[in-house]
Amino acid sequence: MLFYKEEQLSLALIDYNNDQLISIIGSKRPILDHLKMVFANLQTKGKRLTFIDPFSGSSAVSRLARSMNMLVKASDIESFAYIINYVYLTLNESSLDSLFHSYGGIDAFYAYLNYHGLFAAKTSEGINRPYLSRYYAPQDDENIKLGKERLYFTTQNARFFDAVREEIESLWLENRISGVEKVIALSSLLYQVSLRANTSGTFTSYHKNFNNLRARIKEVSQLIVPTLATDKLLAGEVYQQDALSFVTSHSSDICYLDPPSSVVQYGNSYHLLNSVAKWDYYEPSSELDENGLLVDKGGIRKDWKQSSSSFCSLKDADKAFIQLFGAIDARYIVLTYPTNGIVTAERIVELLKSRHHPIQIIPVYKKNQGGIQSKKQNIEQIFITGQKEVKYFLFEEALERLPLLKRIDSISSAIFKKPSDCSLFKFTASVLMDLPLDNESLYLVAIEQLENRVNELESLVCEDSLAATTLLIEALNEQNLLSEAKARVEKKIVTVLRSESDEVKKRELLNLLKESNIRGWVKKSVESFTKGIL
Secondary structure (H helix, E strand, O other): OOOOOOOOOOOOOOOHHHOOOOOOOOOOHHHHHHHHHHHHHHOOOOOOOEEEEOOOOOOHHHHHHHHOOOEEEEEOOOHHHHHHHHHHHHOEHHHHHHOOHHHOOHHHHHHHHHHHHHHHHHHOOOOOOOOHHHHOOOOOOOOOOOOOOOOOOOHHHHHHHHHHHHHHHHHHHOOOOOHHHHHHHHHHHHHHHHHOOOOOOOOOOOOOOOOOOOHHHHOOOOOOOOOOEOOOOOOOEEEOOOHHHHHHOOOEEEEEEOOOOOOOOHHHHOHHHHHHHHOOOOOOOOOEOOOOOEOOOOOOOHHHHHHOOHHHOOOOHHHHHHHHHHHOOEEEEEEEEEOOOOOOHHHHHHHHHOOOOOEEEEEEEOOOOOOOOOOOOOEEEEEEEEOOOOOOOOHHHHHHHHHHHHHHHHHOOOEEOOOOOOOOOOEEOOOEEOOOOOHHHHHHOOHHHHHHHHHHHHHHEOOOHHHHHHHHHHHHOOOOOOHHHHHHHHHHHHHHHHHOOOHHHHHHHHHHHHHOOOOHHHHHHHHHHHHHHO
8 A cells, every 4th residue: 555645835836626615515525536536437538528417516526527528517506506616617717818807807806806805804894785794793703792693704704705795796787797707706705705604514503702713714805816627628517407407408428426415405504605696685583582692593594495405305315316316318327425324325226226237336435524523434435337337446456546646636737847758647848737637547557657757746846936937937938839838838827926825925926027028918917916916
């Protein structure tokens, strides 16, 4: 078994597959490496597969499929999920080039929203109709009226969200931003609302105070420009439908299923994200009981039942599986479901056998993401069924390969010091790894050979933003650089700028770029970025 120590590189570049992922119940983020191996074994060389995801949630698995060069069609019934899926599954890096022009580019626009939100957070001014700051946060963090105020957010963050959401809506209604520009900004705001929430994962309850909590809850929010998929990846399609309706109207090569597995309903658990998405000013009850305390402590929307799922019902889950399996038209089904789910593994196999076979089951030990770790074994089951049996690695060998694959993913967005051997990995301008990766080579090459190549690549990662930008500028100046490669190098320069958190280094990077006399698209992007930080 191979093991490695995860280390934080000094230049932490944002990755499309993990950018601004909202943590939701049953997240598959911990087992994405396993799913990647499964999907890779289902791929046919030279053929682009169609991948449908009727329970897409935060889009983690659909992003993975898209990054593997599949045509992704995803759906989720919740409004907040639809917005996130639209941005990360249908747009590409180049989508941002033609947006927010009247504001000087997306970086300048985000800076405008951040300043607007920060002003409201600090002064309470600039908000026409307080919403989150009125119903879901205390009026004063230092003098909380326990039991009489909801504590989902700190006072400042609630004001920030109100001001920014209100401004986005006004700009859209006044036709000063387009619908696409609106959902891009909303996706970043939804992530911040989730990140800064004073909760343990869902919005059904909140902690009693803001003391001794993670810094993320107290820190004032800041919108961050999303990292979108490379232009080489095909734009996906997104829908807001229930799962049964969606699979009934879409055939596919791979149908990935991740249905709810407990009695917890998503519309109930993430009502505030839906309120921010809809911005319909749903007013929770402010009624107090005989002790002067809130009767409706959670302030949960009453209309959450409109998106309730039968898969969360002890009575109806079995029937829901029968209907879903009967409606699927796909070469392969990949289903993830925990051992402690409402429906047993034996029953799932029994239901699948009637129409889909043969069936393989892979058990995966799943680590919880944050929170209190359960003492019980947390095992996720991956059911695979299709027209023919999947040629899957022996599970022991697959486990040995996983750490290497994870290391590859962690450096796939890095800038390299011109690797000499490009036999297993291809590069753009000798500094950027080509994506998507050649999965067949990665999964078939000997583990020892793969490990040697990964070790070599890790030694060539440029970890300093100034040095990395210098390499990118040198690559831009190469006479024989094709236009597609040039565009990719230019976009990476902007990514390095956005990823640098040190203000002094940011200005050093800008000076370096100005001295290099860059032109064209990258010059305009740097000008936009300059407006955003000065």
